[in-house]
Amino acid sequence: MTGSGIKAGSQHQQGVTRLESQDLRNAGLKVTAPRLKMLELLEKAEGRHLTAEAIYRLLLDAGEEIGLATVYRALTQFEAAGLVTRHHFEGGQAVFELERGPHHDHIVCIHCGRVEEFFDEVIEKRQRSIAEKLGFELRDHTLTLYGECNTPSCKNKSTKS
Amino acid sequence: MTGSGIKAGSQHQQGVTRLESQDLRNAGLKVTAPRLKMLELLEKAEGRHLTAEAIYRLLLDAGEEIGLATVYRALTQFEAAGLVTRHHFEGGQAVFELERGPHHDHIVCIHCGRVEEFFDEVIEKRQRSIAEKLGFELRDHTLTLYGECNTPSCKNKSTKS
DNA sequence: TATAAGATGAGAACTATTCTCAATAAAAGA
DNA sequence: TCTTTTATTGAGAATAGTTCTCATCTTATA
Numbered sequence: 110m111t112g113s114g115i116k117a118g119s120q121h122q123q124g125v126t127r128l129e130s131q132d133l134r135n136a137g138l139k140v141t142a143p144r145l146k147m148l149e150l151l152e153k154a155e156g157r158h159l160t161a162e163a164i165y166r167l168l169l170d171a172g173e174e175i176g177l178a179t180v181y182r183a184l185t186q187f188e189a190a191g192l193v194t195r196h197h198f199e200g201g202q203a204v205f206e207l208e209r210g211p212h213h214d215h216i217v218c219i220h221c222g223r224v225e226e227f228f229d230e231v232i233e234k235r236q237r238s239i240a241e242k243l244g245f246e247l248r249d250h251t252l253t254l255y256g257e258c259n260t261p262s263c264k265n266k267s268t269k270s
Numbered sequence: 271m272t273g274s275g276i277k278a279g280s281q282h283q284q285g286v287t288r289l290e291s292q293d294l295r296n297a298g299l300k301v302t303a304p305r306l307k308m309l310e311l312l313e314k315a316e317g318r319h320l321t322a323e324a325i326y327r328l329l330l331d332a333g334e335e336i337g338l339a340t341v342y343r344a345l346t347q348f349e350a351a352g353l354v355t356r357h358h359f360e361g362g363q364a365v366f367e368l369e370r371g372p373h374h375d376h377i378v379c380i381h382c383g384r385v386e387e388f389f390d391e392v393i394e395k396r397q398r399s400i401a402e403k404l405g406f407e408l409r410d411h412t413l414t415l416y417g418e419c420n421t422p423s424c425k426n427k428s429t430k431s
Numbered sequence: 432t433a434t435a436a437g438a439t440g441a442g443a444a445c446t447a448t449t450c451t452c453a454a455t456a457a458a459a460g461a
Numbered sequence: 462t463c464t465t466t467t468a469t470t471g472a473g474a475a476t477a478g479t480t481c482t483c484a485t486c487t488t489a490t491a
Contacts, residue, residue, distance in 0.1 A: 138437090138438090139437060139438065139487080140488075141437090141438060161478085161479080175439090175440080176441065177440090177479090178479090181480070197360075201448090201477070201478065202477085216400070218406065225406075229400060231392065232396050232397070235393050236393070236415055239377070239388050243388065244420040244421075245419050245420070246417050247415055247416075248417045249380075249415075249416040250413070251414050252411070252412070252413045253411060253412050254400065255408075255409050255411060256409045258405060258406050259405040260405075299468090300456085300467090301457075302457070302470080304469085304471095321447095322447085323447085337470070337471040337473095338472095339448090339449075339471065339472075342448060343449085343469085343470090344469095362478095
């Protein structure tokens with residue numbers, strides 16, 4: 110959607126793959142082709158949020174032989190290992206993104222689905238004090254803003270409703 | 271938030287029912303037994319978050335004759351009418367709560383599932399300016415904190431994992 | 432290499448939710 | 462009040478997203 114030209118080519122081979130292999134080993138997972146392919150794909154997606162189905166299709170389209178079950182399984186494992194984050198935006202399907210850098214929240218366009226990320230220390234701090242005040246030990250949070258974005262390619266598109 | 275002992279008795283009859291009837295009419299919905307029963311139940315739940323399934327079971331247990339499809343349908347209509355809010359906390363099932371007062375966010379215990387509500391103007395304000403800065407017209411948001419609560423009845427319970 | 436532990440793909444199974452449809456009940460009109 | 466119109470209902474089928482099962486195949490290890 111954004112357009113930082115990412116193609117399904119095969120630029121990075123060994124170097125990246127090695128890093129990814131290490132990620133897998135660190136997570137106690139065997140280094141297998143499906144997993145590496147998935148990590149590569151997520152890497153190339155550069156922060157875009159993909160559904161399991163999308164990952165599956167992209168890999169199939171790229172000529173990989175992979176099963177949907179494997180995609181789901183791997184994503185769950187990656188999540189447990191802290192390699193990816195799973196989000197439940199509106200609309201049933203979970204989306205996944207590679208965990209790069211620390212934490213951030215999201216704003217999603219209700220028309221075109223575009224997702225931007227942000228981080229705000231004021232909000233973070235506030236959350237901590239709210240949790241404390243209410244007698245909770247904060248472990249996690251999800252903050253998602255929904256709005257209408259201003260990209261020219263957006264407004265035209267129909268809403269889900 | 272408060273925790274005043276709510277029992278599944280049948281205290282309020284006519285008075286409340288009339289208010290609820292009006293809510294339905296205002297929403298352009300016919301006043302029917304299933305809908306009234308659902309609103310009554312949500313009313314009695316005083317802010318607790320119920321799944322569609324839970325509402326269905328509670329009504330069955332209370333001797334009402336109702337179908338699960340009706341519950342889902344009505345909840346969707348109530349939501350469209352602004353009578354209830356739907357939340358997607360972790361775990362697949364959506365939960366519903368009667369819309370009372372203005373807006374608030376939630377903190378959920380990852381052990382016992384207890385939900386508390388809060389409102390924080392600083393966070394709200396911050397969200398608005400973030401949206402603006404990123405070129406979005408803010409329409410909605412969800413903020414849910416996850417933590418471990420301090421109620422004695424909680425820590426013992428097992429985590430979902 | 433041979434072996435054991437893990438991972439895989441395909442499809443069945445499952446869960447949450449929505450849809451279909453004939454029967455029914457509520458609002459509106461006479 | 463009786464009738465007509467139209468929305469609503471319950472039951473079960475259907476769907477979407479995800480997880481499970483299992484026989485087969487790979488990876489890491491001896």
